Every structure is written in structure tokens, then in C-alpha cells.
Amino acid sequence: MEYEMPVTGTDIWYYYICPxxxxxxxxxxxxxxxDEAIEIGRFLSETTYQRDKKEISIGSIVIDRIRQEDGQLIIGEVKKSSSYSKSARMQLLYYLDTLRQAGIKAKGELLFPKERKKEHVEWTEEGRRELEHAIADIxxxxxxxxxxxxxxxxFCGKCAYREYCWAEE
Ligand code: SF4
Incomplete structure (x- = not known):
């Protein structure tokens, strides 16, 4: 069987920012x-709340929040800013799809407490196809x-690779 390189939720997140x-x-x-660890740490703390004890691990994925509403399982990802919402949506969709492959049907929500915003993310066939395309492209x-x-x-301004990409400018 041909080796398939593992793709993570973080890969999905970055893919929609910069291939x-x-x-x-x-x-x-x-x-x-x-610089790199500091930069990545700073960037993550700017965009994502520090993981706390409420997080739940299911297989290889880590979920910030999990609750039930009218018998429906809802997983939540808490972000500090909606600036990279496409990346955040696709990452959450990746989690929903991973759960679905394990036989767990869930809905997702992205929470932006600072902006008092909430975005719903649902697994759809169309979303799955987009995700598959992204994974193949990664x-x-x-x-x-x-x-x-x-x-x-x-994003370049806060990227750990900015010196590597733009040093000669
Ligand atoms: S600095 Fe380079 S790797 Fe980072 S976002 Fe810009 S182009 Fe992409």
C-alpha cells in the first residue's frame, strides 16, 4: 500500500493562509x-486561547468545548479573532469529518468571545469534497x-518564516 502522508488540523489551518x-x-x-518558537507561540496566543483543562481529546484531535443541544453533539473551537475565519472553519470541518469517520455526527461552532461572535460550521458533502481537495493539495x-x-x-508580518521569505527586500 502506498504511504499517505498524515495531514493534521494545523496543516489545514496554514494551507488556507499560505501554501x-x-x-x-x-x-x-x-x-x-x-526566533521560531517565540514567534509561533506569540502568533498562537494572538489567534487562539490557551488550551485549558476543558479541552477534550478524541483520537488525534483536541477540541476546546463539547456540549449537547436537543440531542445534537456540538463541538466548539474558541478563537481570539475572526481574521482567519476561512482557516478556522476548514480546520473545524476537518475535526467534524474526522469524528464522522469514527461514527460520531456532530455540528461545530467557532466562538469569538472578544468580538461577541459565533459561527456555525456544519459537515456537508460539499465541505467534505473541499476538505479532500485541500488534503490532496497539501x-x-x-x-x-x-x-x-x-x-x-x-500574515507575512507575523510569520516565523518572514526572514526566510523576504530577507533580501
Ligand atoms: S512569510 Fe513566507 S511563509 Fe510566511 S506567510 Fe509570508 S510567504 Fe508565507
């Missing part, structure tokens, strides 16, 4: 060893001999 970053992470390239990107060229986006 080049997916390649760099998959190839474990750390352009600035000293594997394709990871197999590329060189990374995709850098594209300037607003």
Missing part, C-alpha cells in the same frame, strides 16, 4: 531557530522539490 508555509513546515525548515505541495514562491500577504 508555502505548509511546505516549509512539512520540511521542518526552521529559518530562525531562536500532500502535493509537501512532495514538491522546492517550496511555492512567496506571495506577500498580511
Amino acid at each position: 508555502r508555509e505548509v511546505w516549509l513546515m512539512k520540511h521542518q525548515i526552521a529559518p530562525d531557530q531562536e 500532500r502535493r505541495i509537501a512532495r514538491m522539490p522546492v517550496p511555492p514562491p512567496p506571495k506577500r500577504i498580511s
Whole structure:
């Protein structure tokens, strides 16, 4: 059987921001060893609440909140900002799909307490197809001999790879 590279929720999250970053992470390239952990830590704390004891692990995924409403299981992911909501939606959809493959049907919600916003995320056939496409594309990107060229986006300013991508500017 052909080896299938594992794809994580974090890969999905980055894929919708910057495919080049997916390649760099998959190839474990750390352009600035000293800076990287701090940068990633800072970035995560800017976008995601620190995981607390309420989190629940199901297999390889970790869920912030879980509750039942009218017999329906609802999993929640808490974010500090809705700036990267496409990434957050697809990551949550990935969790919903992973649960579904384990026979657990759930709905999802993204919670942005600072903005007093809540977004509902539901598993759909269409969403599953988009996810499958993303997973296949992540594997394709990871197999590329060189990374995709850098594209300037607003995320670059807080990216751990900014020196690597833009050092000569
Ligand atoms: S600096 Fe910008 S182009 Fe480079 S990996 Fe980060 S987000 Fe992507």
C-alpha cells in the first residue's frame, strides 16, 4: 500500500493562509531557530486561547468545548479573532469529518468571545469534497522539490518564516 502522508488540523489551518508555509513546515525548515518558537507561540496566543483543562481529546484531535443541544453533539473551537475565519472553519470541518469517520455526527461552532461572535460550521458533502481537495493539495505541495514562491500577504508580518521569505527586500 502506498504511504499517505498524515495531514493534521494545523496543516489545514496554514494551507488556507499560505501554501508555502505548509511546505516549509512539512520540511521542518526552521529559518530562525531562536526566533521560531517565540514567534509561533506569540502568533498562537494572538489567534487562539490557551488550551485549558476543558479541552477534550478524541483520537488525534483536541477540541476546546463539547456540549449537547436537543440531542445534537456540538463541538466548539474558541478563537481570539475572526481574521482567519476561512482557516478556522476548514480546520473545524476537518475535526467534524474526522469524528464522522469514527461514527460520531456532530455540528461545530467557532466562538469569538472578544468580538461577541459565533459561527456555525456544519459537515456537508460539499465541505467534505473541499476538505479532500485541500488534503490532496497539501500532500502535493509537501512532495514538491522546492517550496511555492512567496506571495506577500498580511500574515507575512507575523510569520516565523518572514526572514526566510523576504530577507533580501
Ligand atoms: S512569510 Fe509570508 S510567504 Fe513566507 S511563509 Fe510566511 S506567510 Fe508565507
